[in-house]
Amino acid sequence: MPGIVHVVDDDASFRTAIQRLLEIAGYGVITYPSAQQLLDQRPDENARGCILLDVRLPGLSGPELQSRLTELGSSLPIIFLTGYQDITTTVRAIKAGADNFLIKPASAGELLSAIEKAIARHDAERALIGELEALRARLSTLTPRQRQVFELVVRGKTNKHAARVLGCTDRTIKAHRQAIMRKMKVQTLPQLVTIAERLDVSGPENGPRDD
Structure with a gap:
């Protein structure tokens, strides 16, 4: 109909x-x-x-x-x-x-x-509303630490920088990034950044500067 x-x-x-x-x-x-x-x-x-x-x-x-x-x-x-x-x-x-x-x-x-x-x-x-709701649902599956990594990554921070901010190793950050990509159902960083922009997600501005 x-x-x-x-x-x-x-x-x-x-x-x-x-x-x-x-x-x-x-x-x-x-x-x-x-x-x-x-x-x-x-x-x-x-x-x-x-x-x-x-x-x-x-x-x-x-x-x-x-x-x-x-x-x-x-x-x-x-x-x-x-x-x-x-x-x-x-x-x-x-x-x-x-x-x-x-x-x-x-x-x-x-x-x-x-x-x-x-x-x-x-x-x-x-x-569009349905797509946004699906993206928010995926975002909600991230653990608190994964959410922190997500926010740093979509701001263009390197694994090394994220590791310094969060007090862990580069290897740990890499593992978190892989889990985030899987949970958010994306293959590339630009896709992840696009999702962050659509959901108006931004990370903290403070923390060490990139080398």
Whole structure:
């Protein structure tokens, strides 16, 4: 399935029409007559999808719902679809993270293209988060001493320098480096440095200087 589109609009005829269009295109559709109802039901963040959101709604407005979802840590992309063109609202919504802001009546092609792009971006973000979580899990398997060696190595320190800082032999440092590479599932030092940068890991700046 291409994904689930959560349609929030107080116009029942619009919800029916948009649901028919999206289902023909292969999407799953869940509709909500108000922003509060979506908040109460909270869409599954792990499912592929996006939110198609009207601006003017009874109770919570579309932008207010966007703000609430952001506070709750939602990552689902939001596409605003409204019959009232308001440059100020549009700019604020986009700055707040909305994927797109379409004016009714948007063409089927324009709408489907916006949804496809929003879901693709969401997929990419979720994949990146998954990769980072996997890297953090690997990092957590390092012993405290291996973590110290890791931090020195990714700062470009030699085995000799690391041995002086940690009060051990070059041979011991070499053994730790091999274990670190194995646990972090990398073959080269540049790969290890890249992981450190992605995880924002940096070692202490103090200690003896390299010879």
